[in-house]
Amino acid sequence: MNGKRQIGLTIDGLKVQAAEGTNVLRAAEEAGIAIPHFCYHAGLEVEGSCRMCLVEIEGLPKLDLACSTVIREGMVVRTSTDRVREARKDILEFLLAEHPLDCPICDKAGECRLQDYYDRHGLTASGMVEPRERRDKKAPIGRGLILDRERCVLCTRCVRFLRQVTGTGELGIFERAVRSEVGIYDGVPVDNNYSGNLVDICPVGAITSGDFRFKTRAWFLARRPSVCPHCSRGCAVVIESVSGYPLANGERRVYRVTARENPAVNGFWICDLGRDGRHDIDDGRHGAVMEKGAPLKGLSWQKALADVAAGIRAVPGPERSAKVAVILNSRLTCEELALAKGLFVSGLGLGNVFFADRKPGPADSLLLTADRAPNGKGVLDAGFSPRLPGLGDLAAAEVLLLFGPHLLEHFGEEEVARALAGVPSKYLFAAHTGPLDRLADTVFPVAVPAEKSGTYINVEGIRQPFACAVRPPFGVVPEGAILSCLANALGFNAGDADGR
Amino acid sequence: MPENGVRLLPVDDDSWRLEAYLRRGGYETARKVLTSMAPADVIAEVRQASLRGRGGAGFPAGVKWGFVPQGGAAPKYLCVNADEAEPGTFKDRLVLLRAPHQLLEGMLITAFAVGIRTAFVYVRGEYVRVARRLEEAIAEALAAGYVGPHVFGTDLGLDVVVHHGAGAYICGEETALLESLEGRRGQPRVRPPFPAVVGLFRSPTVINNVETLATVPQILARGADGFLGRGLPKDGGTRLYCVSGAVRRPGTYELAVGTPLRQIIEVHAGGTPQGRSIKAVIPGGLSAPVLMPGEIDVAMDVDSLARAGSMLGSAGIVVIPDGTPMLDVLHATARFYAHESCGKCTPCRIGTAWILKIVERLRRGGGRPADLDLILRLADGIRGRTLCPLGDGAAMPIRALVTKFRGELEQAVLR
Numbered sequence: 001m002n003g004k005r006q007i008g009l010t011i012d013g014l015k016v017q018a019a020e021g022t023n024v025l026r027a028a029e030e031a032g033i034a035i036p037h038f039c040y041h042a043g044l045e046v047e048g049s050c051r052m053c054l055v056e057i058e059g060l061p062k063l064d065l066a067c068s069t070v071i072r073e074g075m076v077v078r079t080s081t082d083r084v085r086e087a088r089k090d091i092l093e094f095l096l097a098e099h100p101l102d103c104p105i106c107d108k109a110g111e112c113r114l115q116d117y118y119d120r121h122g123l124t125a126s127g128m129v130e131p132r133e134r135r136d137k138k139a140p141i142g143r144g145l146i147l148d149r150e151r152c153v154l155c156t157r158c159v160r161f162l163r164q165v166t167g168t169g170e171l172g173i174f175e176r177a178v179r180s181e182v183g184i185y186d187g188v189p190v191d192n193n194y195s196g197n198l199v200d201i202c203p204v205g206a207i208t209s210g211d212f213r214f215k216t217r218a219w220f221l222a223r224r225p226s227v228c229p230h231c232s233r234g235c236a237v238v239i240e241s242v243s244g245y246p247l248a249n250g251e252r253r254v255y256r257v258t259a260r261e262n263p264a265v266n267g268f269w270i271c272d273l274g275r276d277g278r279h280d281i282d283d284g285r286h287g288a289v290m291e292k293g294a295p296l297k298g299l300s301w302q303k304a305l306a307d308v309a310a311g312i313r314a315v316p317g318p319e320r321s322a323k324v325a326v327i328l329n330s331r332l333t334c335e336e337l338a339l340a341k342g343l344f345v346s347g348l349g350l351g352n353v354f355f356a357d358r359k360p361g362p363a364d365s366l367l368l369t370a371d372r373a374p375n376g377k378g379v380l381d382a383g384f385s386p387r388l389p390g391l392g393d394l395a396a397a398e399v400l401l402l403f404g405p406h407l408l409e410h411f412g413e414e415e416v417a418r419a420l421a422g423v424p425s426k427y428l429f430a431a432h433t434g435p436l437d438r439l440a441d442t443v444f445p446v447a448v449p450a451e452k453s454g455t456y457i458n459v460e461g462i463r464q465p466f467a468c469a470v471r472p473p474f475g476v477v478p479e480g481a482i483l484s485c486l487a488n489a490l491g492f493n494a495g496d497a498d499g500r
Numbered sequence: 501m502p503e504n505g506v507r508l509l510p511v512d513d514d515s516w517r518l519e520a521y522l523r524r525g526g527y528e529t530a531r532k533v534l535t536s537m538a539p540a541d542v543i544a545e546v547r548q549a550s551l552r553g554r555g556g557a558g559f560p561a562g563v564k565w566g567f568v569p570q571g572g573a574a575p576k577y578l579c580v581n582a583d584e585a586e587p588g589t590f591k592d593r594l595v596l597l598r599a600p601h602q603l604l605e606g607m608l609i610t611a612f613a614v615g616i617r618t619a620f621v622y623v624r625g626e627y628v629r630v631a632r633r634l635e636e637a638i639a640e641a642l643a644a645g646y647v648g649p650h651v652f653g654t655d656l657g658l659d660v661v662v663h664h665g666a667g668a669y670i671c672g673e674e675t676a677l678l679e680s681l682e683g684r685r686g687q688p689r690v691r692p693p694f695p696a697v698v699g700l701f702r703s704p705t706v707i708n709n710v711e712t713l714a715t716v717p718q719i720l721a722r723g724a725d726g727f728l729g730r731g732l733p734k735d736g737g738t739r740l741y742c743v744s745g746a747v748r749r750p751g752t753y754e755l756a757v758g759t760p761l762r763q764i765i766e767v768h769a770g771g772t773p774q775g776r777s778i779k780a781v782i783p784g785g786l787s788a789p790v791l792m793p794g795e796i797d798v799a800m801d802v803d804s805l806a807r808a809g810s811m812l813g814s815a816g817i818v819v820i821p822d823g824t825p826m827l828d829v830l831h832a833t834a835r836f837y838a839h840e841s842c843g844k845c846t847p848c849r850i851g852t853a854w855i856l857k858i859v860e861r862l863r864r865g866g867g868r869p870a871d872l873d874l875i876l877r878l879a880d881g882i883r884g885r886t887l888c889p890l891g892d893g894a895a896m897p898i899r900a901l902v903t904k905f906r907g908e909l910e911q912a913v914l915r
Binding site for chain 2: 046047048049050051052053061063065068085090091093094095097098127128130131133153172175176177178179180400430
């Protein structure tokens with residue numbers, strides 16, 4: 001465990017070991033003992049202000065904080081004595097005394113620490129008959145975030161996140177005593193690429209996201225892990241979606257993308273670009289095979305794919321290398337890239353296998369990399385030397401297979417249209433509708449990364465396998481399935497890849 | 501005024517100037533210490549003198565200095581806590597006005613003992629005139645070479661910076677003081693680490709009260725044994741007792757540690773005015789639990805008052821006369837803590853405000869007898885659970901008032 005010295009201590013009668021320097025709260029968590037807390041967050045400096053994690057430590061007269069107490073050899077900790085229980089109850093009673101209890105209309109309901117802890121540690125009748133403090137319930141603080149000051153428990157996770165992680169410091173605490181409140185400084189709203197984490201780390205419903213507000217209830221959401229495909233960092237994310245019943249028109253499937261802890265890659269955070277990736281999953285998707293720019297009823301992708309195979313077969317073997325061109329992209333998984341390599345390079349012996357990806361964007365010093373594709377390292381790992389096609393290469397083809405829409409980020413629409421005008425067979429495999437659609441004979445709807453299982457290799461060379469987090473809509477398939485079918489149709493062994 | 505030699509304050513109002521201080525033998529002790537003693541011996545002497553902190557907690561100063569790690573590359577700092585804001589306390593103000601050079605001399609000795617070259621004096625925001633006097637005194641000392649880069653022709657020096665607070669009670673709490681001094685919101689820090697190890701600007705820091713430091717030269721001048729000639733073996737020297745409220749001669753009295761409370765009130769402060777009697781006494785600033793008239797035969801030192809269920813605190817004695825409605829006292833107390841709570845930790849932020857709301861309702865006549873029990877329960881919810889001692893400081897006096905004056909309060913509530 002990091003090569004750090006192991007310290008032995010006793011928590012609730014359980015002998016446990018944890019690395020030197022660990023605090024009692026983490027050591028207990030590692031041993032499966034949950035100590036309730038609001039202000040403590042492993043990604044932030046210890047604040048010690050919510051007082052929820054008070055525990056008994058043998059030898060100390062008063063209860064002490066599990067979050068700020070570093071473990072010592074032989075330490076004896078008790079987390080569920082009457083004294084500890086009493087303290088938790090009292091803290092919850094204080095917090096709830098000044099809480100609006102508007103859980104029925106609160107986005108956080110169902111995943112709220114205050115609710116959960118009250119259930120587990122509180123359950124007291126309120127003795128509060130005095131009027132509560134009235135505060136602003138919907139203060140816009142920037143980037144679509146809404147602050148409800150009545151729900152806030154002043155844990156200051158948000159304030160500390162912006163000071164210690166992004167270093168932007170947009171939020172502060174204003175006023176004093178019971179009038180204390182979180183706020184932005186005059187006219188300077190929260191504005192950084194990591195703002196969405198404030199919603200994730202808020203232990204109650206004080207900071208909510210305009211994008212998610214009042215849209216659904218937390219308990220309707222299925223949470224499945226995935227890897228963010230919006231840059232080469234490959235942050236761990238959770239795709240939160242509804243499933244199990246057909247969606248009404250315009251209803252969302254994926255409600256939000258949240259951060260997942262992965263110490264090796266992103267720690268606790270993700271950037272707003274990745275979080276906004278929920279639009280990439282649900283918005284502007286192809287739902288059916290299109291031919292000549294219109295969805296073709298009764299045409300399955302399998303049938304349409306038979307045409308592609310026939311088109312390739314029609315090109316005589318010796319000419320294929322020059323006359324069949326393929327454009328791949330770095331959003332494909334390692335498994336898909338291996339299939340593509342096997343089919344196009346080893347199998348068909350094509351010379352014209354190109355790559356077209358999103359153009360690089362600005363990187364930041366936290367997580368976001370300039371490379372806006374998730375698997376650039378995977379492309380190299382598969383043995384490709386990615387290069388962009390020239391328009392002449394495309395114009396010379398008789399069969400063109402386009403994976404992804406990114407060609408138009410590198411060439412103007414009209415020049416691409418001119419280059420493709422003379423290509424007899426053009427097939428586009430794309431998840432989203434776009435201007436390239438009208439230039440292809442047939443458009444196959446394909447899955448986005450959240451709908452796939454596979455592996456990405458991130459910017460640091462870390463292999464990250466992931467499973468399908470949300471089922472693709474009916475008729476939409478991962479490129480892997482298309483590549484396998486095509487290989488089968490052309491008489492090549494598609495390997496063991498999942499041909500679903 | 502003191503009966504024998506140990507005297508912190510000159511009687512004369514104009515004798516604060518350097519010239520007068522030098523005439524009284526000022527800075528001679530510091531000269532002796534800096535030119536002929538070893539730092540460790542200075543700490544040992546102060547430790548032996550049982551100098552307990554005069555700010556409120558009563559922690560032995562010499563022990564506190566001993567916690568500062570020696571060596572290391574980081575600078576060390578001395579912070580003088582002159583944020584005197586405990587209700588009923590006005591002694592540090594007097595030290596700063598009348599004997600600022602004595603404070604500076606104490607700082608010089610302390611800085612030498614711990615290996616410090618920079619000191620900050622954090623002066624209560626309302627003490628404008630006081631701060632100005634201190635700045636004048638520092639200018640005098642600087643010009644005469646008693647502070648600054650080279651003192652007494654040695655390589656030792658002490659830069660002194662006066663910092664004006666902005667009027668928050670919480671900044672008298674040592675870690676909140678450090679936060680404020682660093683330019684942030686005055687709010688306590690979680691401990692450990694303690695300031696002696698990680699203090700101002702993350703460097704080892706000694707924080708002492710004004711009176712504590714001003715007492716240091718006496719110890720080195722007379723030796724620990726001489727200092728212990730007054731006071732008690734575990735709580736040496738004299739203290740400045742502030743007496744206010746229903747007494748004939750309110751003021752600050754310098755008396756041996758351990759002088760009985762009754763003697764301070766009845767003899768030194770002249771007792772209650774004609775025809776009035778004592779209803780209650782707050783012995784150590786507002787945070788100290790109130791004593792009943794039958795409880796004032798107590799020695800005024802840290803340990804004796806702790807045994808009596810109260811605390812010596814800042815030694816601010818407030819005499820409450822008969823006829824004072826205790827609901828008013830409770831209200832003033834609750835209001836003060838609810839107003840001055842910094843708001844950082846849950847129990848103090850919400851508990852003090854909740855108690856105040858209840859007391860205000862009781863005053864409006866909307867009370868139930870159960871409200872008094874609720875106040876006690878809330879006070880217990882605060883006590884021992886807060887980030888800094890202010891929580892206990894709020895809970896204890898409120899608890900004492902409700903417990904000791906239960907009958908009167910119940911009647912007032914039901915009225």
